[in-house]
Amino acid sequence: MLVFASVFLQIILPMFLLIAAGAVLHRKYTLHMPTLSKLTINFFLPMVCFVNIYETELSGKTAGIVFAYLLLFNGLLIMAALLISKLAGFDRKLSSSYQNSGVLSNSGNYGLPVSGLVFAANPLGLSVQIIISIFQNLLTYTWGFYNSVSASAQGEKVLKKVLKLPVLHALVAAVILKAAGVTVPSFLWSPIQNASNAFLAVALLTLGAQCAYMKITSLSKPLVLAVFTRLFLSPAIGLLVITILNVHGTLGQAMFIASSFPTSRNSALLALEYDNYPEFASQAVIVTTILSSVTVAVVIYLAKIWFPA
Numbered sequence: 001m002l003v004f005a006s007v008f009l010q011i012i013l014p015m016f017l018l019i020a021a022g023a024v025l026h027r028k029y030t031l032h033m034p035t036l037s038k039l040t041i042n043f044f045l046p047m048v049c050f051v052n053i054y055e056t057e058l059s060g061k062t063a064g065i066v067f068a069y070l071l072l073f074n075g076l077l078i079m080a081a082l083l084i085s086k087l088a089g090f091d092r093k094l095s096s097s098y099q100n101s102g103v104l105s106n107s108g109n110y111g112l113p114v115s116g117l118v119f120a121a122n123p124l125g126l127s128v129q130i131i132i133s134i135f136q137n138l139l140t141y142t143w144g145f146y147n148s149v150s151a152s153a154q155g156e157k158v159l160k161k162v163l164k165l166p167v168l169h170a171l172v173a174a175v176i177l178k179a180a181g182v183t184v185p186s187f188l189w190s191p192i193q194n195a196s197n198a199f200l201a202v203a204l205l206t207l208g209a210q211c212a213y214m215k216i217t218s219l220s221k222p223l224v225l226a227v228f229t230r231l232f233l234s235p236a237i238g239l240l241v242i243t244i245l246n247v248h249g250t251l252g253q254a255m256f257i258a259s260s261f262p263t264s265r266n267s268a269l270l271a272l273e274y275d276n277y278p279e280f281a282s283q284a285v286i287v288t289t290i291l292s293s294v295t296v297a298v299v300i301y302l303a304k305i306w307f308p309a
Contacts, residue, residue, distance in 0.1 A: 007300075011113050012293045018201060019286070022208020036206045037272045044202050045266070046170035047195035049137055052108070053174035054184070065247065066128055069255055070135045073241045077103050078143070080237065081229055088225060096147050097276040098222050100267035101284035102229030104144050107136040110289070111261045118257060118300055119250070122309065128254035140266050141167045148270040207265050210272060210282040222277075226263065226284040231295045235260045242307075252307035260299040262288035 025031060081102040085095040105111070111129055119125025145165055177184065184192070216223075238259025242252050263285045271281030 006117055007114060007297055008293045010117060011110060012289065015110070015204060015289065018204035019208035019211065022205035022210075023212040024208075025205065026209035026212040031209050033206075033209060033272065036202075036209060037269060040199070040203055040206055040269055041273050042166050044195055044199040045269075046166040047192055048199040049141060049167050050170040050174045051193060051196040052134060052137060053171060054178050062124070062128070062251065063131055065245070065251065066131045066255070067135070069241055069245055069247070070132065072244070073238055073255075073259065074103065074135075074139060076237050076241065077229075077234055080233060084225055084229065088221060090222065092150075093276040094222060094280070096150070096274075097267070097271045097278075097281045098226055098229075099147055100144050100270060101226040101263045101281055101288075102234070104140055104264040104267045105136060105230065105234070105258075105261040106264045106289070107133045107258060107261055110292075111258055114261070114296065114300075115254065115257065119254065122250050124250045125254040128251060129258055132255075132258045136264070138171070140264065141165070141171055144266065144270060148274045148276055203265050203269065206272075207268055207282060207285060210268060210278060211286060214279055214282060214286075216283055216287070220280070222280055223283050223287065226280075227288055227291065230263050230284070230288045231260065231291055235295075235299055239306075248307055250307075250309045253303040253309065256303045256307065257296070257300055260292070260296050262292040262296075 078099070081099045082095075084102075085098050088098075090098055107129065111133060112126070115126050115129035119129075145167070235256065238256055242255050247255060265285050268278065268281040268285045270276070272278040
């Protein structure tokens with residue numbers, strides 16, 4: 001009960017206060033959604049990507065094990081989501097939105113605080129979550145974007161659109177500068193960091209605006225499948241991969257817990273930007289985040305039992 005209360009009060013409630021603020025502002029002032037979307041995707045998201053990758057230290061055997069897990073876990077999850085969308089008969093746009101909702105998790109602004117809470121006395125757990133968060137960023141900025149763009153374009157057009165994405169340029173720049181040991185001048189770092197810090201608020205306000213007039217009168221098949229994939233199938237696949245790799249202790253706990261996080265708000269932003277059923281994508285973010293206050297608490301409890309540190 002204590003874990004449930006902590007997750008809800010420290011993570012769920014603050015997120016929903018910003019989402020609610022976005023909904024209220026949109027109802028009162030009728031915000032221009034395309035402008036909000038373009039600002040978030042083309043400015044704030046590249047900034048947070050650059051800062052996250054530039055600042056994080058990745059080294060050692062642990063990072064190698066985590067990367068092996070992430071490649072296998074996400075590969076299996078993507079294949080499962082693709083198979084489910086085929087069996088469900090979704091069109092290309094809905095399939096794209098469903099796959100992003102099922103595969104892309106909120107490992108940063110949700111996952112990092114949760115891991116900080118769970119592993120307060122064990123820095124290894126939080127370090128693992130940082131690596132997972134960066135990998136999720138890479139997955140979002142590559143596969144997630146490609147998946148969204150390919151719903152309305154083909155072949156070379158998809159590649160051209162992906163290569164033009166500012167977030168990809170930010171990612172490459174961060175990797176190059178970090179590898180070369182270049183220090184970003186303070187007059188550049190200050191605005192980059194300020195923009196990065198603003199991303200969470202702007203993204204959640206945008207999500208709230210998307211949901212301002214949203215009504216969930218019934219649980220549609222795509223929504224049920226997205227919730228199932230993100231909150232139940234994902235942890236099951238995570239547990240399978242952890243078992244295959246024979247991972248134990250804190251490392252196993254961190255991986256298993258990370259597999260249970262709700263749908264990333266970036267999936268809703270991508271759906272809005274490329275008009276891939278944005279209302280469904282927003283519903284998936286909201287519903288999985290609400291339900292995760294229970295499911296994540298259960299996974300944390302099981303992780304402590306199955307992978308004792």
